[in-house]
Amino acid sequence: MTKYIALIAGATGAIGSALARQLSPNKEWKVYGVSRHTPQDPIAGVIYLTMDMNDRGNCESVLADHPGITHVFYCGRATHGEQMLESAEDNLRLLDNLIHGVESSAHHLQHVHLVQGGKYYGVHIGPFPSPAREEDSRAPIPNFNYAQQDYLAQRADQSAWSWSASRPNTLIHYSPSIARNLVSSLGTYAAICRELGAALDFPGPVGAFNSLTQLTSIDLLARGIDWMSTEKACGDNAFNMTNTDLFRWKSLWPKIAHAFGMPCGEVRPMTLTTTMADRDELWSSICANHQLQDLPLSRVANWGYLDATLERYWDEIFSHTKTRKFGFHDWDDSEERFLAILRRYQQEKILPF
Numbered sequence: 001m002t003k004y005i006a007l008i009a010g011a012t013g014a015i016g017s018a019l020a021r022q023l024s025p026n027k028e029w030k031v032y033g034v035s036r037h038t039p040q041d042p043i044a045g046v047i048y049l050t051m052d053m054n055d056r057g058n059c060e061s062v063l064a065d066h067p068g069i070t071h072v073f074y075c076g077r078a079t080h081g082e083q084m085l086e087s088a089e090d091n092l093r094l095l096d097n098l099i100h101g102v103e104s105s106a107h108h109l110q111h112v113h114l115v116q117g118g119k120y121y122g123v124h125i126g127p128f129p130s131p132a133r134e135e136d137s138r139a140p141i142p143n144f145n146y147a148q149q150d151y152l153a154q155r156a157d158q159s160a161w162s163w164s165a166s167r168p169n170t171l172i173h174y175s176p177s178i179a180r181n182l183v184s185s186l187g188t189y190a191a192i193c194r195e196l197g198a199a200l201d202f203p204g205p206v207g208a209f210n211s212l213t214q215l216t217s218i219d220l221l222a223r224g225i226d227w228m229s230t231e232k233a234c235g236d237n238a239f240n241m242t243n244t245d246l247f248r249w250k251s252l253w254p255k256i257a258h259a260f261g262m263p264c265g266e267v268r269p270m271t272l273t274t275t276m277a278d279r280d281e282l283w284s285s286i287c288a289n290h291q292l293q294d295l296p297l298s299r300v301a302n303w304g305y306l307d308a309t310l311e312r313y314w315d316e317i318f319s320h321t322k323t324r325k326f327g328f329h330d331w332d333d334s335e336e337r338f339l340a341i342l343r344r345y346q347q348e349k350i351l352p353f
């Protein structure tokens with residue numbers, strides 16, 4: 001029997017679709033999903049609404065027909081360039097228009113969840129105090145995560161609903177339609193190196209090869225969001241959400257090379273945005289030679305994202321003390337999951353064996 005009505009904003013994105021897959025099979029949830037474009041791979045049980053969160057009037061009119069919403073999950077993200085500062089103003093406007101639209105019609109709103117990320121701690125800027133704890137002081141940088149959290153905390157103070165926020169680090173997931181993807185981008189890089197007769201060199205600096213890092217499996221994040229949004233004690237709190245284990249690229253790297261049957265190389269810093277530019281034809285011939293789905297290179301790899309992720313020579317460690325204290329004990333094995341997702345890309349003929 002339906003107990004909650006969810007509105008997932010950004011339901012076609014990486015995290016929004018994972019959350020939709022988590023909630024929709026559960027009979028307690030009725031799930032609406034919001035995006036500007038219709039989904040390429042709609043998830044069974046999700047009712048999709050086409051809406052532009054940039055347009056306040058559009059939010060109000062679309063949501064006027066859905067007065068029963070109890071939970072809002074904000075997984076949206078304003079359009080941004082890779083390695084560019086994401087605008088606090090643009091991201092706040094999307095959230096504000098959405099909340100305004102929901103509050104105009106929904107009279108049973110209980111909770112609003114905000115997806116944040118390691119950027120809250122400045123993982124993308126440079127070394128940060130680690131393990132990062134949720135209550136650590138903020139980094140002195142403009143940051144849309146801060147603007148959105150402050151906005152929600154203030155609105156919740158004047159309302160009957162509570163808020164929560166999740167802070168995953170770099171995500172790993174199987175999402176064939178999303179190129180901003182660590183596993184498919186790395187797998188594509190490996191396949192191109194192999195085709196060129198090169199070994200699998202690590203393209204970041206030596207510090208990044210050796211530093212300790214944490215990943216977040218997207219399904220674990222979805223379970224964590226489900227938990228913190230329905231567990232009363234979590235109201236008005238933020239929680240780190242990673243797999244809880246730690247690894248070094250230097251440990252995973254030879255296993256990625258093994259998955260492609262190629263020699264493991266060395267640390268050879270390079271900018272993939274430059275070295276992998278103009279590889280479209282080569283990629284097409286890899287697809288043809290290995291009878292792969294003929295997906296364009298721009299659909300499987302995002303070099304700017306990979307550059308930004310592999311250049312971090314600092315440790316990326318988030319504390320899990322608060323999450324555990326509040327009752328969430330889920331975990332995942334990052335290396336094992338990474339390799340399983342990579343294998344799935346190979347089995348689905350998106351990447352070669």
Ligand SMILES: NC(=O)c1ccc[n+]([C@@H]2O[C@H](COP(=O)([O-])OP(=O)(O)OC[C@H]3O[C@@H](n4cnc5c(N)ncnc54)[C@H](OP(=O)(O)O)[C@@H]3O)[C@@H](O)[C@H]2O)c1
Pocket residue numbers: 009010011012013014015016034035036037038051052053054075076077078079094115116117118119168169170171178180
């Ligand atoms: N991806 C990661 O690796 C990662 C890691 C840690 C944290 N995070 C954080 O998680 C949050 C979500 O990121 P994501 O990567 O999952 O996002 P994403 O894949 O870029 O998806 C964004 C979603 O928002 C929708 N959207 C964008 N503008 C919209 C608008 N004006 N109106 C309605 N819908 C709109 C998009 O659909 P349409 O384009 O069709 O509108 C899409 O469904 C961000 O705060 C991000 O910083 C992400």
